[in-house]
Amino acid sequence: MARARLWTSATILLAVVLAVLVVPPLTDLDQQLVAFSDKLRPPTPSHPFGTDDAGRDVLLRCVYGLRVSLLVGVVAALVATVVGSTVGALAGALGGWPDRLLMRLVDAFASVPHLLLGIFVVAMFRPGLWPVIASVGLTHWLSTARLVRAEVLSLRERPYVEAAISGGSTRWRIAVRHLVPAVLPRAGLAAVLMVPHAIWHESALSFLGLGMPGHQASLGTMIHAGRGSLLAGDWWPTLFPGLFIIVPTLAIAGLAGVWRERISPRRRSELML
Amino acid sequence: MLELAHLTAGYPGRPPVLRDACLTIAPGEAVGLQGPSGCGKSTLARVAALLHRPDHGTVTVDGHRVHGWRHRAPRSLRTRIGVVFQQPRQSADPRLTLADVIAEPLRANGRRAEVPDRLPELSRSVGLTDELLTRRPHEVSDGQLQRACLARALALEPRWLVCDEMTSMLDASTTAALVGAVESYRTRTGAGLLAVSHDDELLTRWCDRTVTLAAGAAGSAGAAGSAKDLDTWTS
The missing domain is CATH 3.40.50.300 (P-loop containing nucleotide triphosphate hydrolases)
Structure with a gap:
């Protein structure tokens, strides 16, 4: 079962990543090519996913849109993980008032709905890729910070950390040698789980018209644009971008699930024997 | 005192x-x-x-x-002051080899150069064979691990x-x-x-x-x- 999930997820993800990396540079198809004579054609062999209301090929725009989504997802997840791990590790390792201060900061951020906070961040800049990445990254580090802090708190009371203190190790040495390697698998898992979340967030911002500029293909802007024709019964301009959001995020979540099982405590205790 | x-x-x-x-x-x-x-x-x-x-x-x-x-x-x-704790499993970082566990206090105090000389001496004094030193904590028994923890406590001659x-x-x-x-x-x-x-x-x-x-x-x-x-x- 786990093996089937691993292979399905890995295959889908590999196909998607290959499509996203290989199609744009290798083909000279123009995703912006407007052909009003061909607008809103249902799926045909020449346009497998049909065309949108400006006659652009939906499949090609989906691939370009996913390219943007994956880029935002991966970079934003990295930003969120680095910020979250740093804050969490500092809070956990220092303890006392720095811990209380940092955690109240986390609570303050968490008390604002993060879509609202994300909208606030993108609203300060012109629409584009980097404001979206900043918006997603700066609103999603909270759970990682809590997770890393909890892990560091439990680790710093372990006898091996106490033995290291007694052996004259500095705080820095203990952090680098004992704490960070122990927290890394979990922080990495959190980062991978963050990628789908970030993709959804980017799509939501673009759907609201706050993410990518309208002409640039993004899954969110495509669904936003396809909404109008949906009422007329033209389902393909919204369905296919929707699937392009759902299927890769499920594949990433599937891989993360397999990883989580590998580092779960039950598995770890088996290794100890 | x-x-x-x-x-x-x-x-x-x-x-x-x-x-x-x-x-x-x-x-x-x-x-x-x-x-x-x-x-x-x-x-x-x-x-x-x-x-x-x-x-x-x-x-x-x-x-x-x-x-x-x-x-x-x-x-x-x-x-x-050298310390040895009750549970060897909890007292050794699971990611390090026994050699690294024992040598850690020397390295932490900037006495890295002494490691090649002191490591065999320390492990011999607690009865650990060289072959065990390359293993990680989950690959040795509680007793062997506790020996390594004792060697670590003695490393700085407390x-x-x-x-x-x-x-x-x-x-x-x-x-x-x-x-x-x-x-x-x-x-x-x-x-x-x-x-x-x-x-x-x-x-x-x-x-x-x-x-x-x-x-x-x-x-x-x-x-x-x-x-x-x-x-x-x-x-």
Whole structure:
């Protein structure tokens, strides 16, 4: 079962990543090519996913849109993980008032709905890729910070950390040698789980018209644009971008699930024997 | 001298486990500390190793009054005291090989250059073969791991050793080997020892004197020199 999930997820993800990396540079198809004579054609062999209301090929725009989504997802997840791990590790390792201060900061951020906070961040800049990445990254580090802090708190009371203190190790040495390697698998898992979340967030911002500029293909802007024709019964301009959001995020979540099982405590205790 | 005077210590949100405890260990002396579970033996050992800040009381190591605990204790002071804990599994970082575990204090104190010489010497003194040194903690037995933990505690040649239930997870022959390793180190260097255990017989054979800590409340490990009668503490 786990093996089937691993292979399905890995295959889908590999196909998607290959499509996203290989199609744009290798083909000279123009995703912006407007052909009003061909607008809103249902799926045909020449346009497998049909065309949108400006006659652009939906499949090609989906691939370009996913390219943007994956880029935002991966970079934003990295930003969120680095910020979250740093804050969490500092809070956990220092303890006392720095811990209380940092955690109240986390609570303050968490008390604002993060879509609202994300909208606030993108609203300060012109629409584009980097404001979206900043918006997603700066609103999603909270759970990682809590997770890393909890892990560091439990680790710093372990006898091996106490033995290291007694052996004259500095705080820095203990952090680098004992704490960070122990927290890394979990922080990495959190980062991978963050990628789908970030993709959804980017799509939501673009759907609201706050993410990518309208002409640039993004899954969110495509669904936003396809909404109008949906009422007329033209389902393909919204369905296919929707699937392009759902299927890769499920594949990433599937891989993360397999990883989580590998580092779960039950598995770890088996290794100890 | 390792002097613990009028210590009151505990953990946040609970009544103190240790109240007004005093204990003095002379250089070269071996003191055993026993008492029922939960009476604060390990807490006393952690305070003595400068790993736990007491609520009241003072700790003096070789004439230096201790003002900071854990990282706040000066490195020169905390490395004077070697510690061995009860559970070897928890006391060794699962990611390091035994060689790295043993050599860690040397590396942490900028004495990396000594590692090639000291490592074989240390592992031989606790009875570990070279082949075991390349393994990680989950690949060796509890006894072998505890030997490595003892070697780590001896790496900086501490003037004081705190062994908190060092042998309670181990079989008789490993216990004998570890106690033997501690004793030969003490004979060579004249280090003082605080051995915590609930094994009466072991402490009687191992230590110069044994003090008893009573459960909970008004326990006071006997003042320097004499172990007081257990009955007076269990009221």
